[in-house]
Amino acid sequence: MRTAAIELVVNGTRRAIASEGEASLLSVLRDEIGLTGAKYGCGEGQCGACTVLIDGVPRRSCITKVWSVAGKAITTIEGIERDGALHPLQEAFLVEDALQCGYCTSGMIVSGVGLLKTNPHPSDAEILEFMEGNICRCGTYPRILAAIRRAAAGNGGVR
Amino acid sequence: MRRGGEVELAQDAALKRTATTANAKSPELAAVNFELERYEFGEPAVHHFELQRRDFFKAMGGGVAILVAAGRPLAAAVVAQESGGRRRRGDEDLPENIGAWLHVGEDGGITVFTGKVEIGQNIRTSLAQAVAEELRVSVASIRMNMGDTAHVPFDMGTFGSRSTPTMGLQLRRAAATAKDVLIDLAAKKWTVVRDGLVADDGRVRDPRSGRAATYAELAAGQQFAETIPEEDPLIAPAKWTVAGKSIAKVEGRDFVTGAHRYASDMVLPGMLYAKIVRPSAFGASLVSVDAKEAKAMDGVTCVVDGDFIGVAAPSEYLAGQAAKKIHAEWKSSPQPSSDGIFEYLKTHRGKGQDYDEPRPHIAGSLEAGLAAAEVKLRQNYTAAYIAHSPLEPRAAAAEWKDGALTVWTGTQRPFAVRDALAEAFHLSADRVRVLVPDMGSGYGGKHTPESAIEAARLAKAAGKPVKLVWSREEEFTWAYFRPAALIEISSGVSRDGRITAWEFHNYNSGTSGIETPYDISNQRIEFHGSDSPLRQGSYRGLAATANHFARETHMDELARAVTMDALEFRRRNLKDARLLAVLEAAAKAFGWSERKKEDGRGFGIAGGTEKGGYVAACADVRVDRASGEVKVERLLSAFECGAIVNPEHLSNQVEGAMVMGLGGALFEAIAFADGRITNPHFAQYRVPRFSDMPKTESVLVDRKDLPSAGAGETPIVGVAPAIGNAIFDATGVRLRAMPLVPDGLHVGKS
Numbered sequence: 001m002r003t004a005a006i007e008l009v010v011n012g013t014r015r016a017i018a019s020e021g022e023a024s025l026l027s028v029l030r031d032e033i034g035l036t037g038a039k040y041g042c043g044e045g046q047c048g049a050c051t052v053l054i055d056g057v058p059r060r061s062c063i064t065k066v067w068s069v070a071g072k073a074i075t076t077i078e079g080i081e082r083d084g085a086l087h088p089l090q091e092a093f094l095v096e097d098a099l100q101c102g103y104c105t106s107g108m109i110v111s112g113v114g115l116l117k118t119n120p121h122p123s124d125a126e127i128l129e130f131m132e133g134n135i136c137r138c139g140t141y142p143r144i145l146a147a148i149r150r151a152a153a154g155n156g157g158v159r
Numbered sequence: 160m161r162r163g164g165e166v167e168l169a170q171d172a173a174l175k176r177t178a179t180t181a182n183a184k185s186p187e188l189a190a191v192n193f194e195l196e197r198y199e200f201g202e203p204a205v206h207h208f209e210l211q212r213r214d215f216f217k218a219m220g221g222g223v224a225i226l227v228a229a230g231r232p233l234a235a236a237v238v239a240q241e242s243g244g245r246r247r248r249g250d251e252d253l254p255e256n257i258g259a260w261l262h263v264g265e266d267g268g269i270t271v272f273t274g275k276v277e278i279g280q281n282i283r284t285s286l287a288q289a290v291a292e293e294l295r296v297s298v299a300s301i302r303m304n305m306g307d308t309a310h311v312p313f314d315m316g317t318f319g320s321r322s323t324p325t326m327g328l329q330l331r332r333a334a335a336t337a338k339d340v341l342i343d344l345a346a347k348k349w350t351v352v353r354d355g356l357v358a359d360d361g362r363v364r365d366p367r368s369g370r371a372a373t374y375a376e377l378a379a380g381q382q383f384a385e386t387i388p389e390e391d392p393l394i395a396p397a398k399w400t401v402a403g404k405s406i407a408k409v410e411g412r413d414f415v416t417g418a419h420r421y422a423s424d425m426v427l428p429g430m431l432y433a434k435i436v437r438p439s440a441f442g443a444s445l446v447s448v449d450a451k452e453a454k455a456m457d458g459v460t461c462v463v464d465g466d467f468i469g470v471a472a473p474s475e476y477l478a479g480q481a482a483k484k485i486h487a488e489w490k491s492s493p494q495p496s497s498d499g500i501f502e503y504l505k506t507h508r509g510k511g512q513d514y515d516e517p518r519p520h521i522a523g524s525l526e527a528g529l530a531a532a533e534v535k536l537r538q539n540y541t542a543a544y545i546a547h548s549p550l551e552p553r554a555a556a557a558e559w560k561d562g563a564l565t566v567w568t569g570t571q572r573p574f575a576v577r578d579a580l581a582e583a584f585h586l587s588a589d590r591v592r593v594l595v596p597d598m599g600s601g602y603g604g605k606h607t608p609e610s611a612i613e614a615a616r617l618a619k620a621a622g623k624p625v626k627l628v629w630s631r632e633e634e635f636t637w638a639y640f641r642p643a644a645l646i647e648i649s650s651g652v653s654r655d656g657r658i659t660a661w662e663f664h665n666y667n668s669g670t671s672g673i674e675t676p677y678d679i680s681n682q683r684i685e686f687h688g689s690d691s692p693l694r695q696g697s698y699r700g701l702a703a704t705a706n707h708f709a710r711e712t713h714m715d716e717l718a719r720a721v722t723m724d725a726l727e728f729r730r731r732n733l734k735d736a737r738l739l740a741v742l743e744a745a746a747k748a749f750g751w752s753e754r755k756k757e758d759g760r761g762f763g764i765a766g767g768t769e770k771g772g773y774v775a776a777c778a779d780v781r782v783d784r785a786s787g788e789v790k791v792e793r794l795l796s797a798f799e800c801g802a803i804v805n806p807e808h809l810s811n812q813v814e815g816a817m818v819m820g821l822g823g824a825l826f827e828a829i830a831f832a833d834g835r836i837t838n839p840h841f842a843q844y845r846v847p848r849f850s851d852m853p854k855t856e857s858v859l860v861d862r863k864d865l866p867s868a869g870a871g872e873t874p875i876v877g878v879a880p881a882i883g884n885a886i887f888d889a890t891g892v893r894l895r896a897m898p899l900v901p902d903g904l905h906v907g908k909s
Contacts (some may be wrong), residue, residue, distance in 0.1 A: 023476040031432070031475060036424035037417020039599070041550050042631040046841035049550055077417035090415040094407060097807050100815055101279025102414030103550040103599030109415060128849045135841065137550045138279050138600055139818025140811065141852045 006037025006070045009034065021067030026050045028066045029076060037077035037106045041135065048134030049141030051107035051114075052076050058114035060133075077106035080113055088157050089113055090158040100138035108134050112148045113157065122148070171590045191600060216386065221264040223340050228386050240430075257312040259326060261290065261333040263341065265359065267375025269294060269301045271330060274314020276306035276571060277597035278605075280871045281808040282322045284409045285402075288805060289327050292402040293334035295359040296374075298409065306573045306595030312622065316572030316698055320770040320869025323804060327867060336387045345520060396802035396863035403863075405807030407687035409631040410597075422569040424556035424598050427624035431555065431737040432475040432833075433617045434482040435627070436468035437637065440834030441694075447687040452484040453472040460621035461485070471617040471625045495692040496832035501541050501645040504667045504689040519685035520674055528660025528681030532651025534720045535660075538707035541646040542668060542897040543828035544693055548846060551599020552634040557614035563590045568611045569598030579608035580615055602819065603697035603872075604638055635839035640829055641698035642691060644668030644705035648713045656723045656731045665706060667691060672703030672769040674711060693831060699819060700872040702877065703769040708824075708897055711765035711880030716893065725764050725884065726751055737773045737799060739768040741860055742766045745775035745797035748858045759784060761889025765880035771868030772800040773860075776817070776877030780885035787903030791821060791853040791882055799860035800868040806859060813874040815855035820878030822847040826901045845901075 006017040010033060019028045024043075029035045029052070037041060038061055041049030045060040052061045053075035080087045089112050092098070099105045110132070115130045122130065125147050136144065152156045171398065210327075215224065259273040269288055277283040287301045304310055314326075338358045346353035346362035349370055357364045364371040396403060413419040438445070445466045453470055454461045459481045460471040468487060472478035495503045529535060555568035565585060570576045570593070577593040580586070596652075598605065610627050618625035629637070644667055651660035661682040665673055667689035674684055698704075718728035726746050733739050746764065754762045759782050766775035779793035798813050826845045830837045838844045857874075879897055887893050894908055 019474060023474065027475045030424070031426075034426065035417075036232045036420065036426075039421075039551065040423065040628055041552075042841050044631065044840060044842065047550065047631075081416050084620065086412070086415065086448055092416045094411050095407075097408065097811055099279075099408070099411075100281065100811060101420065101549075101551070101598065101600035102419060103279075105414050117572055124490070128852070131849045135550060135846055135848060137548060137602070137819070137846065138816035139821075141818060141847070141849050142814060142855050143811065145852070 006067055008033075008069065008074060009071065010067070010110060011076060012073075017066060019066060020143045021065065023066050024062050024071055025052070025064040025066050026061040029061060029074075035076050035078050037139045038081075039103055039106060041104070041107070046133070046135075047104075048107040048111060049104055051110045051134065053114055055116055056114065058111045065148065075110070077110055078107060082159070085159070087113060088154050088159060089116065089147065089151040092150040092154075093144075096143045096147040096150060098140050098143035098147040100140055104134060104138075108144055112144075112151070115148070116152060116157030120158065121152050124149070125157070164699070182369040190671055216382045216765055217261050218525045219264070221265045221380060221382050223337055223344075223381055224260055224384045225337045225340070226260040226384060226386050227258040227329040227333050230837075233847075236782060249642075257314060258314070258329045259333065261330065263337055263374055263378045265375065265379045265381070267373055267378065269296060269374075270304055271301060272311040273326055273330065274306060274308075274311045274316075274574060275326050276317045276573060276595045278317060278571060278602075279598075279600045280322070280812060281805070282317070282326075283597065284406060285323065285804045285808060286327060286330055287409055288402045288404075288406050289331045290334040292399055293331050294338050296361045298401065298406050300347055300361065303409075307592070308573050308594075309592040313574050315636065316575060316606065318571055318606065320872045323867050323869045324771065327804065328599075332387050334563040336385060340383065340385060341374055341377050344381070345372050348372065348377070352384070378444050390435070402654070402804050403802070403806070404896050405805055420596055421554070421599050422556065422567045423551055423558050423599070423626075423628045425556035425567045425596075425626055427556055427558050427626070428484055430624040430626055431458075431471035431473060431617070431621055432476040432478045432627050433469055433614055433627035435613055435633070436470075436482050436485050437633065438466065438491070439489035441494065441692075442834060443489035443491035446488040446490045448488070449486040453481040456481050456484070460617060462617055462620045464616065467613075467616065469613060469621075471621045490645055491834050494834040497543070497828070497830045498832075500544075500692070501666075504643060504645050507690040508666075509688050509690070515583075517670060517686055519683055521683050522679075523681035525662055525681050525683055526681075529651045531653065531659040533654045534717070535649070535651045536713070536716055536720060537647075537649040538713060538716065538895060540644075540646040540648070540895045542705040542708060542823075544640040544643045544695070544831075545698070545823050545827045546635055546640055546829055546844065547602045547604025547638065547698060548634060548844070549600040549602060549604055552631060553605065553610040553638065554626070554627040554628040555610040555614040556624060556626040557611065557618040559615075559618055562586075563592070565592045565594070566611045566615055566706045567594045567596060568603070568614075569605055570595055570608070570611070571601050571603070571605045575606065576608040576611050580611055583612050583662055584615065584619070602699040606697055607639065609637065609703045631841065632839045635829075635844060636836045639694040639696040642668040642702065643693075644702065644709075646705060646709035648709060650717060652717050652721055654721060656718070656721050658717065658732050661711070665702065668705045669702030671701040672706040672767060676735050676768050677714075677729070678734040679732065693829070699816065700769065701873040702825065703767070703873070703876045704820070705897070707765065707767040707769075707876040708879045708883070711767065711858050711877065712883050712895060715763065715765075715880070715884040715887065719887075722818040729764075729766065735768070738766055738768050738775075739769055741773045741775040741799050744749065744858050744860055745777050745795055747779035747800045748797065748856065749795045751777060756888075759889055761885040763881045763884025763886070763888055765884060767876045769873045769876055772798060772870060772873035774798045774877045775875050776881040778878075778881040778885040780882060780889055780902055782886060782889045784890070784906065787836050787900075787905045788888060789825065789904050790899045791825070793856070794821070794853045794878065794881070795856040795858065796874050796877060797858040797860060798870065799875070801865035802863045802867045803859060803861045804867055806861075809859055809870050810857045812870045813859070814855050816872070816874035817855050817857075817878055818847050818852070820875040821851060821853070821868075821882070824879035824882045824899055825851075825899060826898045828898050828901055
């Protein structure tokens with residue numbers, strides 16, 4: 001499956017990638033493209049800090065080989081804000097003070113945006129289940145839950 | 160010893176002990192052990208700050224600078240001798256011991272310089288708030304320069320819940336003084352008496368004449384430095400207008416957009432990516448290494464230096480590939496495992512401790528107390544080693560230029576890391592600069608310099624900047640742990656619920672929170688150091704969590720033994736009004752006296768005090784007897800830490816401590832055998848996740864009449880005993896080991 005020249009579509013921009021096809025999408029985003037919003041937390045798909053949207057679906061970029069997402073639409077945290085306007089979920093994170101150190105925040109927001117895309121008005125149980133793979137060591141889970149609720153209440157997270 | 164060529168012995172040694180040997184009996188380990196407790200009390204920072212006034216303003220630009228004399232009695236005495244209690248400095252050197260300073264620039268810009276760092280506790284915001292309050296400016300107008308060793312005065316580190324009570328107070332004083340100086344400057348400018356001049360909204364006004372001057376206008380052309388007296392009057396908390404309010408996290412937008420750059424996000428021109436080849440076990444020594452294949456790879460730098468093996472490559476992927484091509488053979492010796500660890504800690508005493516055990520705390524006579532008791536109880540309690548596992552692993556980016564070293568790293572002790580780098584590379588401290596971008600948390604786990612030294616070593620060899628981000632497995636293995644604890648309690652109580660005797664022995668975990676807050680005439684409380692097989696160090700709340708778990712579980716057992724309500728039993732043995740107040744506040748908000756017992760459902764309460772804060776926790780737990788599943792349904796903490804600086808961020812800290820406490824209470828435990836961690840992944844080491852969340856509530860008790868204490872740690876201490884007591888209430892099963900239910904609760908097993 002390895003190809004000599006891989007093209008990625010990241011936040012709407014098409015880019016030719018020089019990295020090895022076996023490299024992780026996370027390392028390519030961070031080190032080659034310079035988008036450091038997605039974080040390394042475990043490298044094993046266990047913590048969600050590296051979450052990006054692939055064709056609108058949250059995926060763990062740390063365990064995603066870059067060749068496997070060639071040509072697909074990749075959205076990182078940097079692509080969630082649009083034209084200087086925060087996404088309602090980003091606003092809700094600030095209002096609910098849903099972060100402490102902020103290291104999990106990119107992954108939490110991208111996962112939450114992915115949830116709201118398919119389920120604009122999730123129940124608490126649906127939020128908890130969907131977000132289960134994202135770890136916050138500072139323990140702001142109740143506030144993140146409140147932020148997703150808040151964004152959902154305001155037009156299902158749609159701008 | 161194998162050598163990489165250019166190695167000096169001391170450097171070799173520094174690398175070895177910080178980078179590769181976790182439980183060697185080395186000075187570095189002694190330093191880590193030292194952090195356990197002694198660390199937490201007082202700030203003995205005595206540092207020579209050699210900066211001349213003219214250099215200072217050359218670096219800073221003109222304006223008004225207020226320096227805080229780090230609470231040194233001599234400095235305070237010098238200040239007091241000056242008329243008016245204020246010292247105007249001439250051309251002489253600035254004082255040696257500076258804790259922080261504040262600069263009002265000629266453009267009116269206000270910059271605070273402090274060695275404290277932001278770990279997620281929102282100290283960047285709350286310190287800015289304190290300064291804004293005193294200087295009468297907006298929080299947004301203050302720039303916080305934190306943790307950059309080239310620009311801020313020496314600081315011991317960000318730990319021990321000292322930032323708010325110590326640094327918060329110092330900066331408050333500095334800001335209050337700056338305001339006074341600006342008023343003085345306005346009075347001089349207008350040749351009026353200063354009384355009646357008012358400072359607010361970034362300017363000084365004279366209501367009599369209607370004149371006003373901005374801070375920028377007043378600071379322009381000045382080169383004014385002042386060391387502040389300790390007795391400067393401050394605005395009483397009751398009159399706070401900015402501090403005491405919930406201000407949003409400063410730079411919050413950068414965190415929700417992914418724009419904030421952590422140390423692990425650093426990019427430097429031409430930077431390489433590092434990977435370390437770790438030993439096979441703690442304390443292992445290198446027998447042989449074959450790095451030929453890795454060295455032959457294009458663009459790869461490979462360092463074999465003593466027991467340190469690392470590579471740097473143009474990409475993370477290539478670094479990983481290169482590391483895999485290095486074939487190293489290690490030799491290690493048999494080591495204790497997590498099974499049987501508590502017996503080991505009890506029987507392997509003292510060794511490995513580089514400090515004297517504190518004397519036992521003794522009061523009255525245990526014999527007399529036990530003789531007077533109608534019920535006697537003797538029980539043992541344990542707490543496992545646990546990992547901080549901050550979501551951002553240890554990371555550093557290092558760059559050498561003209562023999563000077565700059566390192567960006569996430570550490571709670573930037574100056575300690577600077578000194579460790581200076582020692583490792585034979586540099587004077589002024590040739591090393593450490594910068595600390597606001598980091599992906601620490602919880603007491605980022606005090607040591609490993610990643611900084613490793614990145615710097617590889618950068619030196621490569622002749623290019625190098626970034627190293629530890630893997631999760633490295634973080635779980637080569638960091639240090641919260642110490643395991645064995646605690647033995649023997650007590651006596653009278654039928655009417657008065658504790659007559661209290662004997663308490665803590666093995667290994669430490670002295671934080673070891674003393675009982677209850678009013679007991681006859682006590683013996685003692686800490687015994689052990690030869691810990693794992694590298695151990697600071698953690699949120701330190702030993703206070705284990706000590707409170709044991710004490711507050713035992714209190715519950717005693718209350719049951721005399722068939723008394725757990726809250727009433729505490730009331731009966733408590734004179735400490737602040738602890739009593741949070742217990743009552745928690746009980747009231749929780750509905751303790753109205754609680755309704757159901758099958759499989761139980762309630763627990765616990766309280767305590769540590770680092771100047773007082774906390775009480777209540778838990779509501781459901782146990783499914785069939786499946787053994789334990790679910791904490793509701794967790795409430797009442798917390799009092801003096802005058803509250805930022806209620807929203809305080810609630811966030813209290814909630815965070817509850818969630819973190821939940822993990823240690825229920826299921827977190829490091830498993831190890833023979834010098835290896837056997838569960839070094841999130842898939843194996845369970846941390847709290849969304850589905851574990853109880854309904855969490857924080858009740859803040861604001862005491863505007865009391866100085867503010869730190870809040871990042873203490874709210875964790877009541878969680879485990881409250882949950883354990885609730886499990887007993889639900890099931891009649893008494894659990895005395897943390898974690899309580901790593902595999903669920905199976906009656907008969909415990």
